[in-house]
Amino acid sequence: MNLHLMNLHLETGSHPGDPVINILIFAAFVAITMIIVFRASRNNKTAADYYAAGRSFTGGQNGAAIAGDYLSAASFLGIVGAIAMTGYDGFLYSIGFLVAWLVALLLVAELLRNTGKFTMADVLSFRLKQRPVRIAAAITTLVVCFFYLLAQMAGAGGLVSLLLGIDDAVGQSIVITVVGALMIVYVLVGGMKGTTWVQIIKAFLLIAGAAVMTIWVLALNGFNLSTLLDSAVATAGNPAILEPGLKYGVSDIAKVDFISLGLALVLGTAALPHVLMRFYTVPTAKEARKSVVWAIWLIGIFYLFTLVLGYGAAALIGADVIAAAPGGANSAAPLLAFELGGPLLLGLISAIAFATILAVVAGLTITAAASFAHDIYASVVKKGNPAPGSEMKVARRTVVIIGVVAIVGGIGANGQNIAFLVALAFAVAASANLPTIVYSLFWKRFTTQGALWSMYGGLISAIVLIALSPVVSGSESAMIKGADFAIFPLANPGIVSIPLAFLLGWLGTVLDKKTEDPAKQSEMEVRSLTGIGAEKASSH
Template sequence: MSAAYASHPVIQLAASSSTAEHRPLIITLFAVFVAATLGITVWAGRQTKSASDFYAGGRQFTAFQNGLAVSGDYMSAASFLGIAGAIALFGYDGFLYSIGFLVAWLVALLLVAEPLRNSGRYTMGDVLAYRMRQRPVRTAAGVSTIVVSIFYLLAQMAGAGVLVSLLLGITSDAGKILIVALVGVLMIVYVTIGGMKGTTWVQMVKAVLLIAGALLMTLMVLWKFDFNVSDLLGTAAEKSGHGAAFLEPGLKYGATDVSKLDFISLGIALVLGTAGLPHILIRFYTVPTAKAARKSVNWAIGIIGAFYLMTIALGFGAAALIGPEEIKAKNPAGNAAAPQLAEYLGGVGTTGGAIMLAVISAVAFATILAVVAGLTLASSSSFAHDIYANVIRKGKATEKEEMSAARWATVAIGVVSIALGAMARDLNVAGLVALAFAVAASANLPTILYSLFWKRFTTQGALWSIYGGLASSVVLVLFSPVVSGKASSMFPDVDFAWFPLENPGLISIPLGFLLGWVGSVLSKEEPDKGKYAELEVKSLTGTGAH
């Protein structure tokens, strides 16, 4: 079937009717995937006995296993759905997300992975509290972790809403909100039952499935064009309606000075954000040694790099074979491009198309569930370990009480995520994740780097950096076009946007570093040079690491 033929309105109606005809098969395959991941979670949950098991999986995973799990954590709905949609709609500019997400791993590898694994126990707060006043710093670390995680959760919830709506043929807002709620409930079950062990095994399984699914789709797209990449790109450009501009920078970023600044802001956020993401940072604690942490990042870079190369074929393939108008008809932000492409490759209106749509959507849904479980685990762990055990109970909480607090925190964070995710259901998930990266890079990264590498860093500097970076990034997002003022905004009918950029990274990230420095310089607290020396030795050599 030619691309032009596929986009014909009569054919679309027939395809829609046939998809409805195959819906029982689609739902059955989808349910099998979800049941399998739940089974893994229950199995792992039976092995979760201690706080170390719940927070760090007992530190029993190998470098390769953790590399797979990190890849699973990282290749989220943004990677599979958002990037494919962004490339399908904006061509070259959409590929910026793939490049930024991949390059970010070099920052994590070179600056954070090994020192963090050596210096902490379960959370980012462990590292910060080593040489600072425990209670204020742990509180700040806990607050920051929860806020960043919730921003990231928004993207996953939005992606889940799109996927399941597409499969079930749900078009009403009430139906989509119900889907988001279902994802939230599953997320709570994953974390409360499985802890880190369950979450890690699910992430490993879904990473393999996602790579396999993306590879299959990539080969099928290339086969459609006789493995001629030039022909693929040329057809995509022609079908896009933008011609050669589709393959050049500037379609989304570059038309105005503001969009050029947005491009720079997005790039900074993507490259620096990974090293401050809580659900990625806690992954370094699941391996037995710092060497294994470093190796796991090397594995992750290889796996993720291969996947992001395949997003080129997925995005441009969707543009060439389906076309932007039909993609936007399903979801204005392009989040449905990958599932639509899967159905087209299997044969629109055929059993093969239904199976491809179901399998790829189920893999993407498993991706979302695994990522939201990792995010929820990171935030609930930080609340239980940093805020409840060390601030509220002043270090006197038992392991059982701490794990109970983590499970209750999981429920609370799940409820908040459901509420916010319902509002963000029509936004591009890659753009939402970029916001989480900006918040993480503004609040967490400056504090981590200063703690590890600057001996004059103080408690006041840490608090100014975390709260300042957090507040500035969140406020700028709230008053940006992402939330109001545009047809594609979260609230399109109102306009209270005064900050012109869609990503706050250009302003909030330097501000986070600056506030950390100013706060330390102006502080009357004398830095504990002995503690810094201990931390330096510990972070670089692993002496005394957990």
């Protein structure tokens, strides 16, 4: 179907594809992955099997799963849309998300794998007081996972209007409920092993789908990137989409906001609990390093594709049509698929988009469940001695509760600013978790008081600053329309809350008259650098 006909479809409000094809392709994907999850779940006998997949994955497999975990709906739909609408400035998201992996590789991947057992709190509480640090780490993990889950569930609802032709709120709520229910089944049955296989499949589907569309767009432009950029400029009628500053150069506040966003993206990745948990699924530190290298390659290739797809959407469809479509900027990739390959390619891309949401929410849910069951129930409530099998039962019940909360929250957040929710998750992770991770691994003097000040200070400051920012009130795209209590001018709090959390961690430690056990600190240092003792810790 040509562009004129598609415009007609969009203007008349009808759906530019065949919802039946979309649903059939999606159902086929769900059926295949369910079979894999059931097969993978046969060996889920212990907590190590359920949380860390029995540490049975190779670096390459885990790297693909990390890519599957990381390339969320925001990566695929959001970044392609951002490039189509704002050109160069939209591509800065891709750069930020990719550069962040170097921080994860150099600072945390291997050291966390060597020191931890199942969760981030294992590392943070290793040489500090167990109870208060585990509670704080579990709270920050649950908050980050909750906001990330909200973004994915709201993304599912927003996309449905374009992909399946469901425009009413009730229909979108039903779809959010279906996505949530599927996620609960995946995690309940498959644990980390089943979830990991779903993520590996989804990563290759997403990268393959993006590769096909990228080659197609380049073929239409004689495999010449300059020709593609020229046609994007011609469609937009604005050469500025090839230059910096279209979004983040309009004022001094916008420039500071970009630095703040960049800090949150680059530092947040190394502290996202669901990404950190992936490092525990490999048997050795060498495989942990290898998995990050694989992830960097796969994610890097994908983000290069987003550049072509974003400008391809700008050239073939145009920013005005994308903005007017249901789902707004998020509809750029599906509309481009429809323009290239008609209903069938749109159906495949739709199914991949849904698979992306499904795999990411499964990873988030198991991380949140492990954090509650392992850190709160087993380590705090039962003081490290839970009855045999009870921790697994608590984890599974937690999955159901988190699933229900995510469904309700997703329905409530449907139609809200998804980029805001994702940025909040990254900013909270970078503020609440990263300073304590870095200090725990690299500063011998660090104390429990420093950890608590940093984690709670970072968490509270990030959430309060976002609540008082223009993304919540006082702007055209604000979450609460008509209200105006925005006294913090930036959309992302990272530039304030991240340095504040580092400062509080240092201050709390310097003012603390108590010192931690030096033997424990030395043991952690040796273990983090060599891996000696990690296998023993993970086997009991």
